[in-house]
Amino acid sequence: MAELNLDHIASRLEGLEETIIHRLIDRAQWCVNEVAYAHGQSGFANEDLRSLFELRLWHHEEMDAKFGRFCIPEERPFSGGLPAPRRAVNIPETGLHIKDFDEVNFTGAVLASYRLLLHKICRPGDDGQYGSSVEHDVYAVQAIARRLHYGALYVAESKYQGDVGGYRKLIEKKDREALLEKLTRKEVEDKIIARVKEKVRQVQAKINKEVRVEVKSESIIVYYKDFLIPMTKQGQVIYLLNREPD
């Protein structure tokens, strides 16, 4: 089926990577603004625990849940206890074979890595623009999580289809290291890194630096190398270990 064709998947991943780049550049227009991530400092009445960022993420996901976002395999929620969809969402056959998509949910890792990334792409300090910062944080972490989970679920299934016997043997042995090695494609990873680097440069080639903050391609590349690519592969391993036998 088309959803599991490797060319189709590579195209989707490339499209998702444009969104990540745009969202990170958008967020970088504001300072780090640590206060927005501090517990009990949201400024919300009767809200002693959550940070402004946590509140924004919760409210956004609560809305998204009603609209059915999390029916889509690659849209894994950051929050628990979300409401059921209020509309029927038409999900085409995914071709995935896993009981619960949330068995592959790496949103906790996305949040932790994103907080570190902010210090690489944003100017340090505080410009008071907390509302705009957390609004764009939500767009950015959703774009990152979408790419990670899409790559984990669909790439794993596609590779599995390419060598059912080989993967089945390693899955039965629960051999995580051998699975990781088998699904690694170093040349594809290098191609992604090179493309991301060129795109970050290209998208900002003609910006007016007095108006827009520029994001160095290095910070986004390191994020891909150290987090997004390895974590996607971890997600593929988890998918395979949870994949239902044919």
Add this chain to the structure above:
Amino acid sequence: MAELNLDHIASRLEGLEETIIHRLIDRAQWCVNEVAYAHGQSGFANEDLRSLFELRLWHHEEMDAKFGRFCIPEERPFSGGLPAPRRAVNIPETGLHIKDFDEVNFTGAVLASYRLLLHKICRPGDDGQYGSSVEHDVYAVQAIARRLHYGALYVAESKYQGDVGGYRKLIEKKDREALLEKLTRKEVEDKIIARVKEKVRQVQAKINKEVRVEVKSESIIVYYKDFLIPMTKQGQVIYLLNREPD
């Protein structure tokens, strides 16, 4: 004050225009999807009237209102009856002199013009991706409205400061046509159009056309020429007619 310095305002407008371009390109990745704008076809239970787009806009603005978005002069809401902010928002002195920012609220015109624009930038037809379409519609109309209201409020006040006597005379006569003529800067408009054209081209220069839908710069330029620029000037006239005497 810095907020009313024309160079500062021009920079802000340029930044806001990048956001509009990105948001429109994002939305164009999906088909027109007329069903998402049809009343009574949202698929939401117990929701006979509003379209999926109207519901998404309402829910998004309800969240935004709680976070204090509409305390900002250029963030004018599309919806009425929104809740009060749940946090104290720190608004620096704006330098604007108008009793109620909503005296300049052109969101109705933004919605009407945007629906027409969709047919210019999106492929015709239906791809079933209604949730994604309306999510990106909200980001796009907010970006357009922000630019329009920012340009209306701050540019008008700045021009007023440049010739208080001249403007005051026309305001007292309520002479809309003379006000419109006085605040028009044809050479600035031409510069904006040329810059938008170049940016739409540049941002998409290296896209993979098998992955991303390309938006023709012509559609966005026509939108600027026929709607955004003239409507911003109408907003400036309204601001001036409602401006409090010094």
